[in-house]
Every structure is written in C-alpha cells, then in structure tokens.
Amino acid sequence: MVAGLLAAGLPASAFAQSEAPPEAVQDGARSSVGAEIRASVGGRLRDFYAPRGYWPLWVDERDIGKQADILLDLIRTSRIDGLNPKNYDLRELENLVEEARSSGGDPRLLARADLALSKSFAALVRDMRRPTKRVKMRYLDPEVQPRDDDPAEILRAAAVASSFTDYVRQIGWMSPFYKELRTAWVNFRVRWADLPDVAVSGDVKLRPGMKGQGATMLRRRLGLLEGSSYDKALVAKVRSFQADHGLKADGVAGPQTIEALNRPFAWYDRMLALNLDRARLLPGPWVRHVVVDAASARLWYYSGGRQDGTMKVVAGAKESQTPMMAGMIRYATLNPYWNVPTDLVERRLSRRILDGASLSELNYEALSDWSASARRLNESEIDWQAVADGRRQLRVRQLPGGSNAMGKVKFMFPNDLGIYLHDTPSRDLLAKPARHFSNGCVRLEDAQRLGRWFFGKPLAAESSEPEQHVPLPQPVPVYLTYLTAVPSGQGVQFLPDVYERDGM
Missing domain, CATH: 1.10.101.10 (PGBD-like superfamily/PGBD)
Incomplete structure (x- = not known):
C-alpha cells in the first residue's frame, strides 16, 4: 500500500495518517451520511471508506463540495488525456450531484453522490496515469515499473493531501510537466483551433x-x-x-x-498529444525523483510536493542518443575512471598514439579485457595499427583527474547501456543553447549541487583513490525522457526534434 501512495504522488508517511483517522473521522462514522455510506458501500471502495469510519470524501458539512465540480470539469475535458468522458459516468455524476445539492442535505442522496464521485475519480486517476502504447520507456527497476493502482490507494492518497480541493484542481497525482502541458493545451485549443487555414x-x-x-x-x-x-x-x-x-x-x-x-492545427494537436503521453510516464512531485529531458537538455529534481531545483545538461548527440529509460540512482562514484567507448578508441585515440603520443602522457591506460580483474597492459603489447583498422577492440580508460571526462563524480543507475549522470570539465558546451554532444550519458551543469540534494551534505572523496563508491541514503528514481512540446509561460514551446522521434 505504501508503494501505491508513492506512485500516487504522496509520501509514505501519509499512509499512516489515513489508517489512523482523527477524532473527526470517528464522529463522521456516526453521522447520517456516514451511516448511509456504510450501508451501501462495497468492493474496493469499502477498503477506502472503512478505515476512515465511512467519513464522506466529497461532502463538505451538509453539501457536495466544490471539489466535485473540479472533477466534473476534468472528466468533461478528458479527451485531452486520450480518454472518453463516457467511461466515467459523466451524465450520471452530474445528475447525482445536482440531485444531492437540491435535496436539502438528504443523507441518502449525499452518500450516493459521494460513492459515485469516488468511483469515477479512482478510475480517471488510474487511466490518466496508465501508459499508452505509442510511447516506449525502458524500465530498469521494479520500483519504477508502471502499475495499475488499487482504487482504495488512489483515494487514500487524495484524502490525506493537505487540501483535497487543491489536489483535484492541480491534478496532484500527475507530473508537473503533465498538468502544465495539459492546461496549456486546453487554452491552446480554445485560442487557435478554429483559425482559417x-x-x-x-x-x-x-x-x-x-x-x-x-x-x-x-x-x-x-x-x-x-x-x-x-x-x-x-x-x-x-x-x-x-x-x-x-x-x-x-x-x-x-x-x-x-x-x-x-x-496546420492538426500538427499541433498531434505534437501535444504525443508529448502529453510522454509526460504521463513521469511521477508526481511528492515522489522524490529526477527528470532529465534530452530534447531541451535540462534536468529537474523534486521532493515534498515541489521542484527543488533545475540545471542545464549536455545530452546525447543525434548519432548517440540519450535513451528514454527510468531506473534507480543507487550510488555515486567519486574520482571515477572514464571507460572510453571502443569506437572512440578506434577513431580518435589510436590515431593520436600512431602520431607519436603515449597513453601515459594523455592520462589513459589500456586493460586486457572488460572484467573486474583485467590486467593493465604495457603500451608495447598493443598493436595500435590493428586497433585503428578495427581489427582489434581495446579497453581503454581515462584516469581520474582534472581533465577526466567524468569530472569528479558520476551518479549510477545500473543499466547495460552504460548511461549515467556525471560531472564534466567541458564547461563551454553548457553555455550553448543546443546541448547535444555526449555519447548518450548526461553531463551535469552542477554535479556538486545535485550531490548535496542526493546525500543531504557536500559530497567529497576521502582520498585520491580512484572509483570510490558511495551508496545513496535512499535510492532515487531517475526518468530520462524526450519532451519536444513543453509549457512556456501561458503557452507551449515546440522544440526541435533532434532525435527524429516525433514521427514514430
């Protein structure tokens, strides 16, 4: 259940609150509306209402609250989310809410409306968070794997929000990218959909x-x-x-x-729908997590319901793209080596060696293989012409130091593509408006600031020893995405499709 709360965008501590209802909830169980809910609730909704003494969620004092109107508006516009308003009993809900409000506080009608609103809300949240088939994200760890949440968990997360009304109004279960882009799209359609072609x-x-x-x-x-x-x-x-x-x-x-x-407006509609589907895969801000957007070459990090910071990054070049994937950052490596990609060893490094340079003066070393027990090779053992010709693959790594391509630290979320976040000495690339130059990894504008956020303190190596692995106090999810339409002020900024993924 705690995992469900996290997925819903609220901290695990909220779960304890929902399981221990305050005195007001216990009093609510004896209220006439609560008694009607107790008498008629069933299925998974009972799992939500019973621990809170059958206290209504949508009733404020003796009437249906304004959070119901916000939900109805969300359902009416749910085609924006790729959903069908009919699937959430819109007409029935409108009638039940109107009937309950005009009843003068009839407990039976209020209870019926409360249960119907909860059922439709849980279904809407579940479907809004559900991935679509046209956007593919690779999930590296079970903690980030999408799943359908239980209705009781969805409702429990909403009920413990500091303001349930604001939670519904701000679509608090979704990523900030999603809710801002959704709002922008609604306004965008109103203002520009019907212009002459x-x-x-x-x-x-x-x-x-x-x-x-x-x-x-x-x-x-x-x-x-x-x-x-x-x-x-x-x-x-x-x-x-x-x-x-x-x-x-x-x-x-x-x-x-x-x-x-x-x-044509159809182009904008398609682009917004595609990017809304990409944003759908990101968690809500209550989940402590990092987002890297390769299209804009920026990074954001969130916790406690808010954005804690952002920074520029250098993302993969068109020929070595940063993939869409999600995993768990589990440790930092201080004084890292840089394992040079074999194609760079062949195309660049071998040429420099053949022109008279040496590995040692360039601050590199060659190893016998890619195992943990690999032997360091003497330069005289290496047939550099064979490496340059592509007849031999050679493992080469750059030693730690001021010129190391990894900088002072890299943050690891284990994957077989060798993708991670890391420091960089190449500050000039970060000043460019378009920052797609890496071999797929993500170079950070301020690795030390991100390290302080991960660890809650400055991150420093204890010695000059290479490859010092430091586990995070708590693994943090990281999402590498690709957003070519992003909220900008009151509108939408459409970014260049550097990786040519938008036509997929």
Missing part, C-alpha cells in the same frame, strides 16, 4: 506598419477583419500567437513565426 508567404519579414498582400494574408490567418495594414490589432494578435507558441513575442512575423503559422 490560410498560408502566409515567408518570402519577406512582415513588420508593423507594412501594407500589402503579406499583411492581408496574415490578418486572414489570424482571424482578423479584412484589410491590408499591419496595424495595432494585427501586432497584438501576432504577439499573442507568438507567446502561446513559445516564440519571442515581438509582434514581427519573421521566419519562425511564419513557419509556426503555416503548420
């Missing part, structure tokens, strides 16, 4: 004050009155479009704005 020429930059055919087409595309002037009304509409599409809101229709205007 008119192509705007991109031959010239359209500026305020201009007149002519370009301004005429731009006005038509944005649904303004006919005319040929790039006037104040058109400037305001262009700025609004730019802001909602994550573009610089300067009112000038340059190439990026024209490109965005000429995309």
